[in-house]
Amino acid sequence: MPSGRWSGSRRVDLLPPGRHAKVRPLVFATYGDICHLRGLPGADTVDHVRPGDDHGLANLRPAHDEPCHRRKCAQEGVQARARARESIRRPTEPHSGLR
Numbered sequence: 001m002p003s004g005r006w007s008g009s010r011r012v013d014l015l016p017p018g019r020h021a022k023v024r025p026l027v028f029a030t031y032g033d034i035c036h037l038r039g040l041p042g043a044d045t046v047d048h049v050r051p052g053d054d055h056g057l058a059n060l061r062p063a064h065d066e067p068c069h070r071r072k073c074a075q076e077g078v079q080a081r082a083r084a085r086e087s088i089r090r091p092t093e094p095h096s097g098l099r
């Protein structure tokens with residue numbers, strides 16, 4: 001039986017990593033629906049200002065899923081991939097008959 005002891009409590013704790021879905025409504029409540037990437041209203045997702053594991057309210061801003069967030073993610077992905085490629089530095093060999 002529910003005791004109702006949580007029903008009146010809407011307190012928000014600092015989130016453990018990976019739980020920023022929970023902070024989403026809070027981000028919109030705090031910053032509105034202005035996309036922080038383009039400054040236009042209608043943001044429908046939450047973006048990390050600094051990519052990484054910081055899911056604190058201070059590191060989250062509203063953004064448009066398309067195209068802003070997607071583009072930002074793509075750029076971050078390209079940078080990460082470029083770094084990875086540099087660190088691997090493996091010459092790509094064309095198919096040389098061995099299979």
Ligand SMILES: [Zn+2]
Binds near residue numbers: 038069
């Ligand atoms: Zn946007």
